[in-house]
Amino acid sequence: MDYAEESLKLHYKWKGKIETVTKMKIDSKEALSLAYTPGVARPCLEIRDDLSKSFDLTWRGNTVAVVTDGTAVLGLGDIGPEAGMPVMEGKCALFRTFGGVDAVPLCIRSKDPDVIVETVAMLAGSFGGINLEDISAPRCFEIEDKLKARCDIPVFHDDQHGTAVVALAALMGALKLVGKELCDIRTVISGAGAAGTATARLLKESGAGDIIVCDRNGVISAGRSDLTPAKRVLAAFTNRENKTGSLSQMLRGADVFIGVSAPGLVTPEDISSMARDAIVFAMANPVPEIMPEQAKAAGAAIVGTGRSDYPNQINNVLAFPGIFRGAFDVRASDINGEMKLAAAYALADLAVQDGLSADRLLPEPFDPRIAPAVAQAVAQAARNSRVAGI
16 A cells, blocks of 8 residues: 555545544533533633632543644654644544543644743643644753643653653563663664653663763764753763764664664664674664664664564554553643653563563554553552642
8 A cells, every 4th residue: 555645535535633522412402501501600610719620620631732833743854833733633543542532733833942832831721731742852852841840731742752661661671582681781872852862861760771872973972062952961861981983883882772863874784793682773764774674684683663564663652642641540740750661661561461572572552451551550650759639
């Protein structure tokens, strides 16, 4: 199937992938009076007297805003907010299908972080959570941080944290198979944008050993004069020996490679230079840093990718529906590091239950156990970390 052409035909037919469906029938005078005036005045007054009841008396408690400015849409780049709408609608459909979470796309006509923050913050009373999507780095970091400070509901940038959660879950399974410990490994990450930064942070929180991050200019190190503020933060907790050099040089003797960057950056020779039983997650889409068959032929023990046509796809849909489901179930005010780690451990546990193999590090996306397991783990982590509201 030519997925691009068939998808285009269907989008013309669908005219959007989501719609509003009422939960009640308005088919009589009494029904109209209950759903609308005069009956609706009573829940309005309840919320006026206690704003927290907006989560119980409206859709707010189960609804997330999917927010983009269209600057980093899939592999298409800065195509604008309207052009990003099919992706946002798709994300909303995934929220509903896999997590039972309602979602609304908000495509904002501005690249100014402060305008985006102000817009979303002013609308936050309509939603139970904010999912930032396809916003370019480093602006995405600023937007997320400022929204977290402004909002009393969870703010989650899935391109960052969803990727990190699923990558960590897959890595835990891969390490079990090759008999290595997370605390002992050296991991090289290619890409210092949203996904690379979040993955490095979550690996650090999980107790991973030495983590080295590379951008297009080489290793992120404290001595570089060209680092952005976000990369200076990276330099502070990665590359503990303050190494300098290229991605190719850093891969020599490394246990793990995680690619969230660009096509063709890694050669078979680079993979051959890695440590015994190397793990390679080359996740650039649609063309990875090295093709899976090349990595395996060069000696990689386990290979993962961002593509659906190869084993071990690192797919965010395994994480974000359950993460928000769990956050909503306990009315969490944040999605913090403990909750992200709990989601990764839940996914890794499911994979172990199914029987790990080199070609199966994660459960299948349509496995009905995923969202409930992730949600339960996330909800408990929210309670333990004192961000649960109920």
